[in-house]
Amino acid sequence: MPFTPFHMGQALAVKAVADEHFSLITFGLAQLAMDIEPLVRLVRADPVLHGFTHTCIGAILIGGLVGAFGMPVARRVLARWRQELQAARLGWLAGPRHLDWRPAAAGALMGTLSHVALDSLMHADIRPWAPLSAAKGLLGAIPVGELHRVCVLSGIMGTVAWVGRRFAFRARFAHSGRFR
Numbered sequence: 497m498p499f500t501p502f503h504m505g506q507a508l509a510v511k512a513v514a515d516e517h518f519s520l521i522t523f524g525l526a527q528l529a530m531d532i533e534p535l536v537r538l539v540r541a542d543p544v545l546h547g548f549t550h551t552c553i554g555a556i557l558i559g560g561l562v563g564a565f566g567m568p569v570a571r572r573v574l575a576r577w578r579q580e581l582q583a584a585r586l587g588w589l590a591g592p593r594h595l596d597w598r599p600a601a602a603g604a605l606m607g608t609l610s611h612v613a614l615d616s617l618m619h620a621d622i623r624p625w626a627p628l629s630a631a632k633g634l635l636g637a638i639p640v641g642e643l644h645r646v647c648v649l650s651g652i653m654g655t656v657a658w659v660g661r662r663f664a665f666r667a668r669f670a671h672s673g674r675f676r
């Protein structure tokens with residue numbers, strides 16, 4: 497289901513640690529791609545909302561597709577993000593100029609796989625191991641309210657840590673040709 501803001505919370509914590517080795521943009525595109533199926537099923541009033549896309553195999557396939565076909569979109573988003581920050585005199589926050597395939601693939605795959613893990617905590621119709629097993633994954637392991645609090649908190653802490661890190665290393669970001 498479209499819980500994208502919550503999915504992004506954990507990604508921001510990863511971003512604070514992995515920074516330029518992990519693309520938040522392809523992670524975000526992966527969230528959108530993952531929830532196309534439940535959205536279509538919702539419109540059709542299907543009793544099952546989460547099908548093949550919300551399995552590990554489906555997530556790997558979608559992650560691969562996002563990594564391959566999302567690159568032009570991700571590069572445009574990155575260029576726009578850098579442009580806006582430079583205009584606001586926040587160039588030190590902009591990060592690398594080029595999006596390499598490795599951070600893009602890491603963002604896309606972590607995006608789709610963590611999406612299945614997080615969704616399987618809250619939705620009873622998810623079978624993460626299908627077709628190998630009909631087990632329900634992590635359903636009920638954490639109360640949904642608690643889960644949302646953790647995601648929001650990790651999003652806030654991750655953002656603060658990431659901005660702090662880029663500010664601390666701003667000299668490197670400003671002088672290295674890779675980041676200009």
Ligand SMILES: [Zn+2]
Pocket residue numbers: 497498499530531534550611615
């Ligand atoms: Zn979902």
